[in-house]
Amino acid sequence: MQFAFTVSFHFIFPAFSIGLASYLAVLEGLWLKTGRELYLDLFRYWLKIFAVAFAMGVVSGLVMSYQFGTNWSVFSDKAGGVIGPLMAYEVLTAFFLEAGFLGVMLFGMGRVGKGLHFAATLMVALGTFISAFWILSVNSWMQTPTGYEIGPGGQFLPGPSWAAIIFNPSFPYRLVHTVIAAYLTTALAVGAVGAWHLLRDRQNAHARKMFSMAMWMAALVAPVQIFAGDAHGLNTLEHQPAKVMAMEGHYQSHPHGAPLYLFGIPDDRTQTLRYAIAIPKASSLILKHDPDAPLAGLDTIAPDKRPPVWIVFWSFRVMVGLGFAMLGLGLWSLLARARKKLYDWPWLHRAALVMGPSGFVAVIAGWVTTEVGRQPYTVYGLLTTAQSRSPIAAPAVAASLLAFILVYCAVFGIGVWYILKLMNQGAHPHETGPEQDERAPIRSAGITPGPHQHAAIEDMGEDSGAGAVT
Structure with a gap:
């Protein structure tokens, strides 16, 4: 629970900064290409927000580094030979790249040439992507471990090929799905800010440009994300079938086509889905592309190897539901754009404002689905969570968890409040x-x-x- 709190709190900031760094690169590139001051105003406005979000992401991430030793000492001992170098590569490449160019990006405008400053912005954007690359490689290896050898003490050691470890079976799907999610999260946040100021003043040029760019992103990328998510789900079915069974709510096997459960109340005690609303054979059609294809259920998995269904079932539906809501918002914006009413439909602006936080919620819901769905393992099928934890008494962990909650809510609450204050002010000419x-x-x-x-x-x-x- 403690690690879930810290990692979930941390994850919202990289999800925002990954997309925002790329957005800043686009804005500065458009300014250099067109010479329009509007793009420079937007760049400077979002740069201040990026600086705060990036700082909170770095600080909240430091806590988890210590937790590998305090909370997961056995896991660190067993898997350190594989994940240690991968996380070191993240520091040596991504973090050094970001740290080296962040100062130029934040404070170099007017002090260095335009080309050099744009290069610094690109390097920071590249650094955020490389950071996601290595962290997701580590997480994916824990989900689908390959390329390892077992040492004399039971440690996981790298085999002859690091490529087999880095590019494990689930890594490409997870990388694409997560990075696109970061871009969508940023687009919806930017779109919400633009919508908020359009509701105040429809002639606000900066709000118009923000909203237009964000809605293009939602309209074009949301369908791609749904496709990437489907591909990721099929990969998960191949390598982690119990996770998909929990996501689908399939307690029982279906030899002649499995239904798609839209809603229901999972009951792990009785191994049933109560009050289920289902579409017959739709799950087999989606997962096997055959409505009559058999699908195994959790009744084929040993009871002590099953994930908690009710968490995975609902977190998955929150993620998917928000994904389709993003698609709907994007299509609505295309209709408004086609009718030349993109800046004149207040209900579209209100919907974009309501959807502003949806990317963060969807990212956390997807993360919960991924992490809880692989339980009871930390290294899937090889090392259980119970075997991975440090021998610390529950009261000690509870006390530090309470301290984390209080400190995080105070410190990062102020940071989030400041970001919202900046968003409320909006961008202005000569920002x-x-x-x-x-x-x-x-x-x-x-x-x-x-x-x-x-x-x-x-x-x-x-x-x-x-x-x-x-």
């Missing part, structure tokens, strides 16, 4: 960026310098830039 805010400390404090003080302030910014940044 200031972080490099301008930190070079004018007197002005930001409400003091207007006199004509003879400007030169001194500029000299201070040049001579003590590092101190100002710190």
Whole structure:
């Protein structure tokens, strides 16, 4: 429960920053290509939000690094030979790349050439993707372990080919599905901000551009995400059938075509789905492309090897339901665009505003489906969760969990509040960026310098830039 809390809290920030970094690269590229100040205003506006979200993602991720030793010491001992190098590669490539260019991206506008600054933005965007690459490779190996050998002490050791470990069977599907989810999450957040300001002023040029770009993303990428999710589900059926059984609510086997349960109340005690609403044979049609194809149920899995169905069943439906809602929003925006009413339909704007947080909810629901669905294992089929944990008494973990909740809600609550405050303000013409805010400390404090003080302030910014940044 403690690790679930910290990882879920952490995951919403990388899901946002991965997509936002790419969006920033697109905005800066459009500014360089067209010369329109509107794109520069949007870039500076979202850059400030990105800086806060990125910082919260880094800080919340540090906690989990320590938890590998405090909560999962046995797992770290057993699987460290495989996952340790992969996580080190993430630091050596992605984190160093982001850290090296983040300062130029945040504070280099006007201090370095436009080309170099754009290159720095691209490198940060690339770094966020590389980070997702390595972390998802680690997680995918735990879901579908390949390329390993068992050492004398029971440790998992790398085999002759690292490629078999990195590109394990579920990794390509999970990488595509997760990265697209990050892009959709960002698009919906950007679209919600644009919609909020369109509801206030339909002529707001910055809100119009944000909303238009976000709705293009939702309309074009949501169908791709549904297709990628279907492919990922078929891969999961092949390698983790118990997870799919739990997702579908199939307690019993269906030798002549399995129904698709839309809703129901899973009862793990009686191994039944109560009050089920089903479409006959639709599950076999989706999973096997044959309505009469047999599908095995959880009755073929040993009781102690079954995941908790009620969590997986509902988290999966939350994810899928929100995915189709995103598709509906995208199609609605296409209709409005075709009728030249994209900025004139307030109900579309209200729907986009309501859907703003949906990407974050869908990402967490998908993560819960993935992680709870592989239980009772940490390394699927090889190492159980019970075998992986540290020998710590429950009261000690409960006390630190309570401390985490209090600290996270206080510290990160303030960060989220500040992001929402920035979103409420919206982008404006001649938007200031972080490099301008930190070079004018007197002005930001409400003091207007006199004509003879400007030169001194500029000299201070040049001579003590590092101190100002710190």
